[in-house]
Amino acid sequence: MTNIAEWLRDSALNDFLEPQAWWLIPVIQIIHILSIAVVLSSMLMLNARLLRASLVNQTVPQLTRRFLPWVWIALAVLLVSGATLIMMEPVRTLGKALFWAKMAAVLVAALMTLGLQRRVESHPEAWAVRGPDPALAGFAALNIGLWLFIIVAGRWIAYV
Amino acid sequence: MLDTFASQLNDSWLGETIRSTGWMYPTFESIHVIAITIVVGMISIMDLRLLGLPSNGRPVSELARETLHWVWAAFVVAVITGALMTVSQAQVFLSNPWYLLKMGLILLAGINMLYFELITSRTMGQWNIDVAPAPAARMAAAISLTLWVGVVVLGRVMGFTLNMLAGSDLTQYLSSM
Numbered sequence: 304m305t306n307i308a309e310w311l312r313d314s315a316l317n318d319f320l321e322p323q324a325w326w327l328i329p330v331i332q333i334i335h336i337l338s339i340a341v342v343l344s345s346m347l348m349l350n351a352r353l354l355r356a357s358l359v360n361q362t363v364p365q366l367t368r369r370f371l372p373w374v375w376i377a378l379a380v381l382l383v384s385g386a387t388l389i390m391m392e393p394v395r396t397l398g399k400a401l402f403w404a405k406m407a408a409v410l411v412a413a414l415m416t417l418g419l420q421r422r423v424e425s426h427p428e429a430w431a432v433r434g435p436d437p438a439l440a441g442f443a444a445l446n447i448g449l450w451l452f453i454i455v456a457g458r459w460i461a462y463v
Numbered sequence: 464m465l466d467t468f469a470s471q472l473n474d475s476w477l478g479e480t481i482r483s484t485g486w487m488y489p490t491f492e493s494i495h496v497i498a499i500t501i502v503v504g505m506i507s508i509m510d511l512r513l514l515g516l517p518s519n520g521r522p523v524s525e526l527a528r529e530t531l532h533w534v535w536a537a538f539v540v541a542v543i544t545g546a547l548m549t550v551s552q553a554q555v556f557l558s559n560p561w562y563l564l565k566m567g568l569i570l571l572a573g574i575n576m577l578y579f580e581l582i583t584s585r586t587m588g589q590w591n592i593d594v595a596p597a598p599a600a601r602m603a604a605a606i607s608l609t610l611w612v613g614v615v616v617l618g619r620v621m622g623f624t625l626n627m628l629a630g631s632d633l634t635q636y637l638s639s640m
Contacts, residue, residue: 333619336500337612343497344504347533358529454500455493462489 311393320391328391335384339454341377345370346416346450353443355435362431367423371416378413401463405456412449415442465557472553481551488551495544499618501537503611505530513604515595522591523600555625565617572610579603 311317320327349370351357358366389396396402419442423430433439472478481487509530512523549556556562583599590596 329619329623333616336496336615336619337503339496340500340504340507340615343500344508344533347501347504348508348529451497454497458493458496459489462485 305394305398308393308397311390311397316390317393320387324391328388331384331387335381335388338377338380338384339457342374342381343450343454345374345377346447350443350447354440363433364423364427364430367420371420374416396460399460399463401456402460405453405460408449408453408456412446412453415446415449466554469553469557472550472557475550477547478550478553481547488548491544491547495541495548498537498541498544499615502534502541503615505533505537506607506611509534510604510608513596513600514608515601520592520594523596524587524591552625556621559621559624561617561621561624565614565621568610568613568617572607572614575603575606575610579607 348358349366352359352361352363352366481491509523509526512521512526579600583597583603586597587600590600595601
């Protein structure tokens with residue numbers, strides 16, 4: 304992995320990006336943080352409903368339709384902005400276990416969300432009248448825990 | 464005067480305690496990021512609705528009820544963690560123009576919100592379910608969205624202009640750029 308990181312650092316794309324780093328890195332980080340705001344807030348709204356802690360006057364299918372398109376767009380922006388940051392600072396990120404733990408958490412959280420969306424969309428009528436369900440509450444708690452871990456890990460990558 | 468205040472904060476028991484450990488500052492920072500993303504995200508849901516965008520045409524009053532408790536709770540957490548980070552490096556922060564500008568934007572955002580709550584929202588009954596609410600409400604939303612994005616921008620710019628945590632990994636990282 305160190306080799307890949309060093310190869311990226313010495314690559315032509317990096318040569319192109321490096322002189323721009325002083326303004327490009329802060330700008331991309333700002334885009335990254337604003338996209339995190341979209342994902343976290345949308346997922347809090349949806350998961351709070353799954354936990355029946357909020358928005359109980361709306362159905363789960365209404366909320367997945369309302370929030371998940373935003374989540375997928377923001378995740379795409381996060382992927383592109385994150386990949387660009389790695390391109391500019393490969394050695395800082397790719398060599399750290401915490402970075403890979405963050406990536407694993409992103410994968411699991413995104414797959415969980417996709418799985419939920421597919422289930423809800425295949426039986427919207429059943430989901431619209433669904434009652435309290437401990438398994439679903441556990442799913443929601445785990446999902447929100449993963450998003451919070453992703454943010455905390457993202458900040459600690461700068462320190463470890 | 465600000466200098467004296469800053470050095471008093473910096474040398475306080477709290478400031479020294481936070482500096483004496485390596486983990487406290489990044490921990491406050493992580494919680495701060497979570498809090499600020501909730502503040503900005505939830506306010507955006509409300510502001511975009513006021514600007515006539517999404518949220519499935521839900522009444523503004525209901526959306527306000529759904530989002531504002533998140534905003535307030537997260538804002539309190541952001542202020543507390545922000546204050547703790549400030550105390551630990553008071554001279555560095557209080558002499559940074561971007562930091563002071565950021566505080567100014569938060570103050571303006573607060574005034575904008577207060578004006579909306581006290582004056583503009585009085586007529587909410589007339590535009591509560593409209594796709595495009597009253598011009599004053601749309602204006603408040605545009606100002607709010609601009610100011611909060613500005614707060615995030617300045618928060619990040621600050622991070623790149625602070626000369627702090629001398630000798631730490633962060634300084635090495637920043638200076639390596």
